[in-house]
Amino acid sequence: MKDDYLWDGSGEPDREVQKLETALGRYRHNQLAPAFDQVAEIHNVKQPWNFFIFARQHYAG
Amino acid sequence: MERQAVTAWPVTESREEDSLVSAARGGDRAAFGRLYDRYARMVHGILLARVPPREVDDLVQEVFLLALRQLHSLRDLSRFGAWLGTITRNRANDYFRKAIPHEKVTEPVSESQAESKTANNAVEQEAAVILAVVRGLPESYREPLILRLVEGMTGPEIATRTGLTHGSVRVNLCRGMQLLREKLAETTKGASSA
Numbered sequence: 001m002k003d004d005y006l007w008d009g010s011g012e013p014d015r016e017v018q019k020l021e022t023a024l025g026r027y028r029h030n031q032l033a034p035a036f037d038q039v040a041e042i043h044n045v046k047q048p049w050n051f052f053i054f055a056r057q058h059y060a061g
Numbered sequence: 062m063e064r065q066a067v068t069a070w071p072v073t074e075s076r077e078e079d080s081l082v083s084a085a086r087g088g089d090r091a092a093f094g095r096l097y098d099r100y101a102r103m104v105h106g107i108l109l110a111r112v113p114p115r116e117v118d119d120l121v122q123e124v125f126l127l128a129l130r131q132l133h134s135l136r137d138l139s140r141f142g143a144w145l146g147t148i149t150r151n152r153a154n155d156y157f158r159k160a161i162p163h164e165k166v167t168e169p170v171s172e173s174q175a176e177s178k179t180a181n182n183a184v185e186q187e188a189a190v191i192l193a194v195v196r197g198l199p200e201s202y203r204e205p206l207i208l209r210l211v212e213g214m215t216g217p218e219i220a221t222r223t224g225l226t227h228g229s230v231r232v233n234l235c236r237g238m239q240l241l242r243e244k245l246a247e248t249t250k251g252a253s254s255a
Binding site for chain 1: 090091093094097098101102104105106109114118121122125126129184185187188191192195207209210211212213215216217231234235238241242
């Protein structure tokens with residue numbers, strides 16, 4: 001089928017789709033999972049954004 | 062919405078995922094981490110279709126924290142993906158309620174120019190322009206196209222993760238790609254004649 005490559009990557013490669021995949025791949029998600037096991041400890045803290053501060057520090061370090 | 066049989070994703074995976082969701086709801090953070098691994102690209106893609114790229118990474122984390130807190134409200138474990146997708150779209154909408162007007166996704170050209178300012182070379186600029194064109198497409202097309210072209214998900218994977226039918230995802234991918242080709246041709250033509 002004509003659009004098989006777009007659908008599931010099978011069949012004859014579509015050069016334009018491949019070009020777009022290459023160009024747009026730079027925006028692909030590439031972050032590791034945050035430390036969800038730490039969420040419970042700060043879940044009831046009045047400032048929930050501490051979680052993100054923690055996560056950033058955790059992965060920056 | 063009707064859910065078609067998923068041939069590319071075996072029943073065992075579906076059951077395994079239900080177990081993960083159940084475990085996560087029971088407080089198993091490692092299980093929730095595995096759900097993050099499975100769904101982070103979907104969440105990232107849905108957000109990228111709606112909000113400025115520089116905001117997406119932070120919002121991905123926000124969405125998963127929201128999901129973790131609201132997981133107890135999910136009634137049908139097998140609908141986790143669709144449920145998470147809804148949370149993600151709502152968070153993107155909230156972003157615009159709080160954001161200044163000029164950051165709306167409905168202004169792809171101005172956003173393209175803004176993103177291009179930070180691009181270091183022609184390749185990055187080209188990618189920013191292509192992304193802006195995709196983000197200017199109708200919502201039903203831009204989301205599956207971003208999941209396919211940016212996040213590298215296959216059509217069957219998009220259907221499974223989002224809870225949409227294979228048929229609707231395939232139609233939107235094909236029609237969206239056709240429209241994207243036309244828009245990119247217009248963009249190229251406009252750039253060369255300028």
